[in-house]
Amino acid sequence: DAGVIQSPRHEVTEMGQEVTLRCKPISGHDYLFWYRQTMMRGLELLIYFNNNVPIDDSGMPEDRFSAKMPNASFSTLKIQPSEPRDSAVYFCASSLFSGEGSNQPQHFGDGTRLSIL
């Protein structure tokens, strides 16, 4: 089975440009998470969705960041305008709800390595 698929794998762009990161979760998974990883701040949760509905976006750094999940098989994370401090690895992960009180593991994609010049 295909895992979580992210694109692009690498993105280098100039500050001020719009950046769009894409994610396809594992089929059947009803939770989708966006993380950012940097040396300084570690692995941070930005936003997550349940059944395509955003549940918690408190980790989104500022209004320049936005995320959408138009359907169960696709999500985007957009940065507009981008800044050098947005440079990081962005991971998408998905998981399956398996009943109240139980927790399934999160399955991560390979990430997008973003560099803003």
Add this chain to the structure above:
Amino acid sequence: GQQVMQIPQYQHVQEGEDFTTYCNSSTTLSNIQWYKQRPGGHPVFLIQLVKSGEVKKQKRLTFQFGEAKKNSSLHITATQTTDVGTYFCADVISSGSARQLTFGSGTQLTVLP
């Protein structure tokens, strides 16, 4: 919000030596998940601990959950070069439709051949 502290931040060991990483919280943890991230890779789920005092083993890896559910540890016996990577613990928040992980800062393990 809840913070999960992980120590040490870095650990270098000679191949064949043992390794332990610790995860601590000032408040009671609900469940703990452990992940491994190879250099240049993505986090991969290893195990989940749920019960107070729980101990689980995966070959050379032993995972433990404290009696008070405020700490957890991962112990690797006789490390191999394939164990290289960063090990993260994560507190599991689960309530209603909320499902999220709060990751510790990770322990980066280097195994010298």
